[in-house]
Amino acid sequence: MDITSEFWDTSKIKIDYDTEVAYPIHIQFKDTNYVSPIPRNKVITSRYGWRKGRAHKGIDIDLITGDSLYAMFDGVVRFANYSSGHGRTVVVRHFNGLETVYAHLSRYGVKENDTVVAGSYLGKGGTSGNARGSHLHLEMNYKGIPVNPEYLLDFNENNEIRAKDIWITKTWTRPELHSSKRQSKLEIFSTEEEAIASMNREPKVYIVKKGDTLSKISLRNNTSITAICKSNHMKRNSTLRIGQKLIIE
Template sequence: MFLIKKRLVFYFLIFSPFVMVVAQETLEQTENIPVDHKKLVVQGEIICLPIYPKKNSNYFPEENDLSENLEAYNTKWDNQQFNPYWNEELTFPFQLAFQDEDFSPPVDRKMVITSRYGWRRGRPHQGIDIDLQVGDSVKSILEGKIRYVGYHGGHGNTVVVRHYNGLETVYAHLSKSLVKENDEVKKGQIIGTGGVTGNARGSHLHLEVRYHGKSINPEYLFEFASDTKVRSDTLFVTKKWMTPRYHRSTRMSKIVIHKTMEDIARIKEEQKKIYTVRKGDTLHRIANKYGLAVSEICKTNSLKYNSVLKIGQQIIIN
């Protein structure tokens, strides 16, 4: 590290197989000067990490945040499999952090979502469909590195970009891919052209956001409007936002961001409802009405899967 006329020149953090370069802009106040250093062990190598005051958000201030993000970025780097995490289970809720306040629109034209994340025609739709014409440019919404390029089942020609926080974005139904595996890409860089390959009804971009192989409702993380904002620099992801059956592809779900664990507990308490059983009701019918799994209703109400409901019985709906 060198200070030259109140400028902090580049730190180079080197670890195999990636190189992270962190540049700090002009330091006009003492609060932007490192107050300490911590040693981290990343893939067997010792890294000295500068620790900034908490007001500085240009870099990760906490040791655990950095190590977790580096691990998420590096783990299971596989150019052959579309989903190298297929045998992993996630623990909910988990936290995501973003360095960007906004993202690049994946298409040049106005973003028109023709189908949303959720249940569609009896099947899970694990992304959003954005209108485009064949041959239109498709861009990476955030900076990252190309992990997968290939033809993948119903996705057709597909590009998968992994981002620094472990998220992956999937760009499907492309007519042509313009990048190759292990290429580094900038936010807004063209990675392919729109098409109708795979299981596509008309030309559109199928965009998915995944974490450790599991899809997340993209609209929980990003505002697909003219200002293209990332909804929060840090947030928690619950099972609801990674389960298509809780949503409908024909309408936008109500977005409530969980920024703290307290938010999750409060919102969960507020969303509790009491349903009074009516004639003809079954656990399956009630579960479908509220977009829940039968097992969840059974667990909350200490019921068995084959329980017979009584008219007037009260059921807690979470």
């Protein structure tokens, strides 16, 4: 299987795909475990989700500068270069359509078009780019769409893949529906039917406008103030900001 035959661009991290992705997205894994990207216990310091008014499209894993980094699955290196935000970055495309992004490296261990296997050395961790302290910023993308890594993988000591067949709904590709401070409640879909049923009840996002109050927002969206506060981990007397995104369930 030639995974470099379509939309193969070694000049940038994110590719502009000209095909529309249909939901739910079906991902298959050949194994039940992945290789840890770092040689120590994985401590997540920031999760996929909304962070300081911006979308954080991956997870941050603590490490020490100079720690070796490893490919999580078999694949081919599509990008190994510097990006202003991500710093030194390696992107590996895998045979199931996913790409893993390893950012803030201090040193490269591979180059574009290198074939890697799970566990191959990719480089050294560090603080390059826009990094506050040494860590690995890890993203998992499908055709340019950022997927919440914790929906696909359990970042425990056993390095478990959550399901060999997994269906991804829009909820798990929208950072604004998640908080970078806590793990989202997981509901893994192993059949297309389960995923489609879930999509019919997915939450929506409301953007706060000038003059909005929780009372007005609840009436406008046919919900309660209590439900809004619970979904957004806020209190009734919390200050609303224009442009703030609220989850409405």
